[in-house]
Amino acid sequence: MDVFDKFFKKYSYKFPKGYPDMKNEQDVLLLESILETLVGEAFSVFPTTEDEILNEKIKEIFRIIKKYPKLSINDPIVLDPNSKNIVKISRSLQRDPKFIEYLNNKLDIKLDPISGAKWNGINISWGEGSRGGRGIKSKGLGFEGELISDLELLNDEGISEENKDDFKYSDLIIEMSKELGLKQGNFKVIPEGSKNQSRPLKFEDGGPVVAFSAGSAAATLTDITIDKGGTKYYLSAKFGNTLTFFNSGVTKFLPANEIKSGKITNSDGIALLDTFGIDNETFCKVFNEYPDADFSEINGASTKYSISKIKNLIKSGIGEGYYMVKAGGKTSQFENIDSKYTNTSSNISAPIIHYGGLGGNGKRVDITFESPTYKFKINIRNKQGGLYPSHIMCDYIKK
Numbered sequence: 001m002d003v004f005d006k007f008f009k010k011y012s013y014k015f016p017k018g019y020p021d022m023k024n025e026q027d028v029l030l031l032e033s034i035l036e037t038l039v040g041e042a043f044s045v046f047p048t049t050e051d052e053i054l055n056e057k058i059k060e061i062f063r064i065i066k067k068y069p070k071l072s073i074n075d076p077i078v079l080d081p082n083s084k085n086i087v088k089i090s091r092s093l094q095r096d097p098k099f100i101e102y103l104n105n106k107l108d109i110k111l112d113p114i115s116g117a118k119w120n121g122i123n124i125s126w127g128e129g130s131r132g133g134r135g136i137k138s139k140g141l142g143f144e145g146e147l148i149s150d151l152e153l154l155n156d157e158g159i160s161e162e163n164k165d166d167f168k169y170s171d172l173i174i175e176m177s178k179e180l181g182l183k184q185g186n187f188k189v190i191p192e193g194s195k196n197q198s199r200p201l202k203f204e205d206g207g208p209v210v211a212f213s214a215g216s217a218a219a220t221l222t223d224i225t226i227d228k229g230g231t232k233y234y235l236s237a238k239f240g241n242t243l244t245f246f247n248s249g250v251t252k253f254l255p256a257n258e259i260k261s262g263k264i265t266n267s268d269g270i271a272l273l274d275t276f277g278i279d280n281e282t283f284c285k286v287f288n289e290y291p292d293a294d295f296s297e298i299n300g301a302s303t304k305y306s307i308s309k310i311k312n313l314i315k316s317g318i319g320e321g322y323y324m325v326k327a328g329g330k331t332s333q334f335e336n337i338d339s340k341y342t343n344t345s346s347n348i349s350a351p352i353i354h355y356g357g358l359g360g361n362g363k364r365v366d367i368t369f370e371s372p373t374y375k376f377k378i379n380i381r382n383k384q385g386g387l388y389p390s391h392i393m394c395d396y397i398k399k
Contacts, residue, residue, distance in 0.1 A: 046075040048198040051249035064106045078129035081385040088127035143239035151189045158184035175334045193223035201248045203268045207275045207309030209316035210246045217319025234322035245394040246317040256388035259284045275309040277302030296360025302353045315346040345373040
């Protein structure tokens, strides 16, 4: 019995005909759900700007979709970092016949509402990838959903010894209810994580900083907003031990053509490297000489960095005005991220540069340093399987 026979023997009862009818939308959705459960979802890149997309044809599709007048989602497509010519469009748009007509007209194709279409060598289909907690990056999104359920239960019934066991995170909910004054029926829960609002880099006199698309750190970072009588509390839900404060595109500042030439020449790119004391030419060699070069012998403490500019960057990336809600480690955490917390957390040590990453021979540059609150690792690398850097990410572990 081959793998397909085993598959259909196990799952045939789920389909009305005993097998998936590929012309039936519900059968297609069910088949996709089963396959995602079995093998994991490879589509895990949700670009919010063109800078996060490498394929120029997919950039064009993205630009057209973003101009759709009734677009209500900030990241309407999802990409597989290992498949360069495939794009999935969110199912929220699949159900909109006006969108399908709009895209058909713009691309001069006939986009099938079930199977998609092909355009200039790009396979266009429908799907959510790991959005919503179904795929390979589901743990954090799963926690977010569980937290929403707990908060809704708190609003419906309150919390007491009698119903405490009905909550997934009862200790967190008790702490949150005391801190924010949440009681049965006195607040609303607003899920906001699906907005996935962008946090691009921008450059000021004080160096690179993280900007917030929603106007403030709190409104941009929020996964769950609580509205209590008009007062809003913003919650950023985190799961696990190693987490990320920001994840911003850098292709505009560290373009492949300049790296290939051996030196970054644009002013913003130079400012970004100078902030950490990264040698410009060595930075370019990391990518141009990969995988043959090994930089482990030259890695170590930087001497030309700007501590004030790094602090400004970290401070902007952490933001303030919200609560961090964390689970999945040894302990849970409900922390008020205010200016005092951010100032302490960004009071950092001297950076250590790791050309080629911690091993010295990777296609990345890492920068490590610490504060009284966190251990930080900033990495500049390609997130989509390519060679030249696409993003700068700030990972952290709480001490």
